[in-house]
Amino acid sequence: MAQGSGSRVPWSKWIVPVLAFGMLATAAHVWLNTNVLGHKDVCGGLVSTAAAEAVFPATGRISDRYGLDSRPGDALDFKCTVWSSSVLPGSADEHLLIWGSRERGDFAFTGGRWHSPATVSFFSGDVTGGVGDGQGWVLLPSSCTRSLPALIEGHAPERSDPVELARLLTDVANRAAVRAGCAGDRPMAAPRSLSAAPTQRAVSDATLCGVPGLVFPGADGGNGKATETVQERTGPTWACEVKGHATYAVTQEPKILAEIAASPGYAQQPQVAGRRVSGFDTRHVVTDCSGTPTYFSLELDRSYTSALGTPGTPTPDELFKSFLDVVGKRYGCSASTP
Known part of the structure; x- marks a missing residue:
């Protein structure tokens, strides 16, 4: 008689439970960790x-x-x-x-x-x-x-x-x-790609936000320690944040301009540098730039407001005038409106 012949377990005795356990584990993983067979x-x-x-x-x-x-x-x-x-x-x-x-x-x-x-x-x-x-x-x-x-x-x-x-x-x-019940004639199509978000950099001694002549939003000489994040002008919207000081933004995007004009509180504002402007206040306005409505926004931050009154610090009105004058030239709105 062969030695140990009665001690062997047929493969069918153990392979079926192993397969069953594997199937149960897989099903549990699919159910608990993925959305397969979940709600649509x-x-x-x-x-x-x-x-x-x-x-x-x-x-x-x-x-x-x-x-x-x-x-x-x-x-x-x-x-x-x-x-x-x-x-x-x-x-x-x-x-x-x-x-x-x-x-x-x-x-x-x-x-x-x-x-x-x-x-x-x-x-x-x-x-x-x-x-x-x-x-x-x-x-x-x-x-x-x-x-x-x-x-x-x-x-x-x-x-x-x-x-x-x-x-x-x-x-x-x-x-x-x-x-x-307010959908358009056809569904809106999502963008296939997005422009890369810009990275922070030191403010140049020669320019602010890459715009020569733009007044620094802070005390004179403070730009040496400041940093900025600047949108490249690849579309109808441009913005620059001078960290802790101010954020500048311009847009000519038609849908945004239409919604701005349709919002409560939108009205004619005091002229800026001889230009007619409309908006919500003196630092969030729309003006005409070569026939195109253009929105300008200036948001002020703590480092700027804490420096107000310090020699060499421009007033908010001076800042906005510089913004509209200098950046506005890029959009064809350098000429004053009579």
Whole structure:
């Protein structure tokens, strides 16, 4: 009799349980850590789970947990938090805030909860918006404007893909417009690419924001320690942030200009350097530049305001006049309006 012949276990006795365990583990991974077989939409149908999943830096199960928080009387006033969850070791739940709201037409240039326009990649054409540092927005069609323009805003986790965020927000904007009954003739198409956001650099002794002759927003000689972030003029919107001092912005984007003019409080303002201007105050105005409406915005920061009264520090009016005079030449608005 062969030795040990009765101690061997047939392969069929162990291979089936191993395969079954592997299948169960795979199914558990797919269910708990991916969105396979999950819901197609969340947030009351406004957010595609596939589009949301593309924004998150890592894969996970997509859900909206608490659903859509909407305000009665305005279908474009809502909030929803989209979650990506995973049980993989070292992973953590991440979330994406989607926000439908109405803002003054120049919201992107006035600070508050909005990032500096100098750090934002703007896009225009079929859809108008901007994305930068995990935050983005897209304008809804003008037919959705009710006193104030409507927009879709998104706040994404760090390391999120900005192009995917722009695509998601455009898709949400299209769905929201349809739900509100104000969609255009065809859906807006998301941008295929975005310009790179500029990096911070030291202020040159010769120029500020790359513009010769622009007055420094601070005490005389303070530019030696200042840094700036400057948008290259590759589109209708240009901006420069002098860190801690001031942020300059100019746009000729037609949809933004139309929403600015349609916002409450927009009215004729005192002339600047002999030019007729309209806007919301003396530092957020629109003027005519060779037949094109052009918006100029100047936001002041603490390092500048704390230096006011110091010898060599220009006044806010002097700063804005320099801005409109010097930067305006780039846009064909150097001649004064009689």
